[in-house]
Amino acid sequence: MFSGAQISLYPMTDDFVGVILGAIGALDPYRSNFRIETDDLSTLIVGPPEQLFPAMRDLFLAASRRGVHCVLAATVSRGCPGEPDDPICTPIAGSSDDRPLESRIAAAVRHVETAPRTGQVVAAQFSLYPLGSGHHMDEIYGCIDFLKRSGVFDRSKNFCTKLCGDAGPVFATLSEAFLRFGAPQGHVALDLKVSANSPSKA
Structure with missing residues (x-):
């Protein structure tokens, strides 16, 4: 299964170049399992779906640990029918499945x-x-139910859901939402913004 993310990092500091280039090094442990390409707009990471969010977490932590306001923007996708098959993008046992919705929610919470x-x-x-035909709204409502039980749910907003808390559980929650909801072999996309050290917390 082809899975990956286009990631852009925005540190709010005069030393943004140093922050970005320094943070990219946090992806080094993932390079053996990922294809990683960086250009002037974003960094592409393509690889095992269950490793996407740990990689993004480590990248973001490396950038935000300096204490400056930092934002990560990402478009994440799995199973896109418009992408070529790739040996590093194969389904991982347990990463997504067709068990009943309540079982998937309980597993995600755990x-x-x-x-x-x-x-x-x-x-x-x-x-x-969750794209394609089928009961996509059931999957979305199931994901929302999971989010409300995740411990990091903040609130529903127009067109999106807000999470807040320690980066570990937040990125784990995002990963579970991505892996466990939508058809196991279907196309699922996720649009994401993460912020740390914001001067305008609300």
Whole structure:
């Protein structure tokens, strides 16, 4: 299964170049499993779906640990029918399945409960798009139910859901939303913004 993300990092500091280039090094442990390409707009990471959000978490933590306001914007996709098959993009057992919705919700909650804490508080807002035919609204409502039980749910907003808390559980929640909802072999997309150290917390 082809899965990956286009990621852009925005540090609000005069030393934005140093922050961005320094943070890119946090992706080094993932390079053996990922194809990683950086240009002037974004960094593409393509690889195992269950490793996408840990990689984004580590990248964002590396940028935000300096204490400056930092934002990560990402478009994440799995199963896109318009992308070529790639040997590094194969379905991972347990990463997404066709079990009943309530079973998937319970498994997702358990996974978030065991997520490591990082000490960095973040806010995130995202929208999940399970594409194709079928009961996509059931999947969306199931995901919302999971989010409300995740421990990092903040509130529903127009067109998206806001999460807030330690980066570990927040990124784990995003990963579970991406992996467990939508058809296991179907096309699922996620639009994401994450912010840390904001001067305008609300």
